[in-house]
Amino acid sequence: MGARRAWFRIRLGAGLLACGTGAAWAAGPDVLQVLDAYAPRQAQVAQALWRQPELGYLEERSSRLLQQELREAGFHIETGVAGMPTAFVASSGTRGGGPVIALLAEMDALPGMAQAAEPVRLPIDGQDAGQACGHNLFGAASVGAARAVAQWLQATGTPGEVRLYGTPAEEGGSGKVYLARAGLFDDVDVVLHWHPAAENSAAQGTSLANISGKFRFHGLAAHAAIAPERGRSALDAVEAFNHMANLMREHVPDGTRIHYVISNGGSAPNVVPDFAEAYYYVRHVDPAVVREVFARLRRAADGAALGTGTTVEFEQTGGVFSLLPNDTLGQVMQAALEQVGGVRYDAKEQAFAQTLQQSLERRPPLDAAMQLQPYRADVAGSASTDVGDVSWNVPTAGLGTATWVPGTPAHSWQAVAASGASVGAKGALNAAKALALAAVRLFQSPDIVGKARDEFGQRRGADFRYVPLLQRDAPPLDYRRKPSSR
Numbered sequence: 001m002g003a004r005r006a007w008f009r010i011r012l013g014a015g016l017l018a019c020g021t022g023a024a025w026a027a028g029p030d031v032l033q034v035l036d037a038y039a040p041r042q043a044q045v046a047q048a049l050w051r052q053p054e055l056g057y058l059e060e061r062s063s064r065l066l067q068q069e070l071r072e073a074g075f076h077i078e079t080g081v082a083g084m085p086t087a088f089v090a091s092s093g094t095r096g097g098g099p100v101i102a103l104l105a106e107m108d109a110l111p112g113m114a115q116a117a118e119p120v121r122l123p124i125d126g127q128d129a130g131q132a133c134g135h136n137l138f139g140a141a142s143v144g145a146a147r148a149v150a151q152w153l154q155a156t157g158t159p160g161e162v163r164l165y166g167t168p169a170e171e172g173g174s175g176k177v178y179l180a181r182a183g184l185f186d187d188v189d190v191v192l193h194w195h196p197a198a199e200n201s202a203a204q205g206t207s208l209a210n211i212s213g214k215f216r217f218h219g220l221a222a223h224a225a226i227a228p229e230r231g232r233s234a235l236d237a238v239e240a241f242n243h244m245a246n247l248m249r250e251h252v253p254d255g256t257r258i259h260y261v262i263s264n265g266g267s268a269p270n271v272v273p274d275f276a277e278a279y280y281y282v283r284h285v286d287p288a289v290v291r292e293v294f295a296r297l298r299r300a301a302d303g304a305a306l307g308t309g310t311t312v313e314f315e316q317t318g319g320v321f322s323l324l325p326n327d328t329l330g331q332v333m334q335a336a337l338e339q340v341g342g343v344r345y346d347a348k349e350q351a352f353a354q355t356l357q358q359s360l361e362r363r364p365p366l367d368a369a370m371q372l373q374p375y376r377a378d379v380a381g382s383a384s385t386d387v388g389d390v391s392w393n394v395p396t397a398g399l400g401t402a403t404w405v406p407g408t409p410a411h412s413w414q415a416v417a418a419s420g421a422s423v424g425a426k427g428a429l430n431a432a433k434a435l436a437l438a439a440v441r442l443f444q445s446p447d448i449v450g451k452a453r454d455e456f457g458q459r460r461g462a463d464f465r466y467v468p469l470l471q472r473d474a475p476p477l478d479y480r481r482k483p484s485s486r
Helices: 002-011 031-051 060-072 135-156 175-181 234-251 287-308 327-340 347-357 366-370 387-391 413-419 422-444 446-460
Strands: 076-079 088-093 100-106 161-167 190-197 209-218 257-264 275-284 311-320 377-379 396-402
Touching: 031 060, 031 135, 031 422, 060 076, 060 088, 060 135, 060 161, 088 135, 100 135, 100 422, 135 161, 135 190, 135 422, 161 175, 175 311, 175 387, 190 327, 190 387, 190 422, 209 234, 209 287, 234 257, 234 275, 234 287, 275 287, 287 311, 327 377, 327 396, 327 422, 327 446, 347 366, 347 413, 347 422, 387 396, 396 422, 413 422, 422 446
Parallel strands: 100 161, 100 190, 190 396
Antiparallel strands: 076 088, 088 161, 209 275, 209 311, 257 275
């Protein structure tokens, strides 16, 4: 950090940037024009990821495509980082002497969410996964922004480095935690990210920390009619465990979320199952609460096994911190978003959106996609993201743009449809522009970078030591490959 800190001191007050919304920024290629020129290719990349949705840690084609776009723009790329074959770090610019500004690019899809890019429910035959969280747009737009910033750095001779982190398995696999744990953000000054949404907002807030994992029960198989007394049902153990977990709901701190699926319940009713599996999440804004509640769950699983004459083993699949907000960076993101503006639908997109909205419970006016939400700081969120761990290691801020029709919830077929349509591509282009504008401002304003780091230190506390909620040696690279069977 010594060289960059010295650079910050030298550049303070240099007056390179006229701060404020819509201000004229330093000479060099206009990143908005650069991104407008790249927009057709960015949309193609997003479409390719949408047509070939790949689950967490299996994003082989998606990762290669994003790397290809960056390599063609002159980025140096390190692949397979932190023990994840589809993770990568791409960098461009000068090492030392200026800040390191990082962007995040997610790419994984969700199982069971196949849907055509149509405004009515239309699953795709022979396909299971779908981009229900818009990570195809996420990855493509972050790459677009990184390319534009790299071109600006080179043309202006501005010292500093832009990095793009290809981050797999956000959906339950906690990919970014392995990156943070490996120290890959240790020399980064600021991280910027974005996410597809149904509105345009740079509000900065918290999220929910979580721990997830699979409880695997083993029993004895037997004929369910001829010799049931000789069996010990692993499914009975799962059901007993789930019942105890549901009783816990009354006796956990407010704001705790517990959810599960039975990911394997046996194969045939006339066979006492000798194997069954339950997949659990626990969430709360306080990581300490998550740790305590999940420890109680593990004891409940032991009790269920004892009571049913079975055994149980546990595999943790994920664990993430809550987001640590940064208002200083949030203000920069808000200014950039205001310069870009909202999403304007053409007549065809209006018709698409109107039809899709008929399937939604909430139907805000369609012109909400054109509006910007008022800026807010310290907003309480109810989702979880592995960006949380990044935010406790380096000052971090995000934004969302209207890639989905107003009123669309995440993880829905409606989100899949919009993520594969032109409305999604338009919102993703706005995100790329806002990220690029924010990054350029930070490269030009060492005082803002320093202020963001000061706020980060105050919020985190002098005594903070990062101990991940994720406690396993290596990423669960097969957690999405197929349901566990033994």
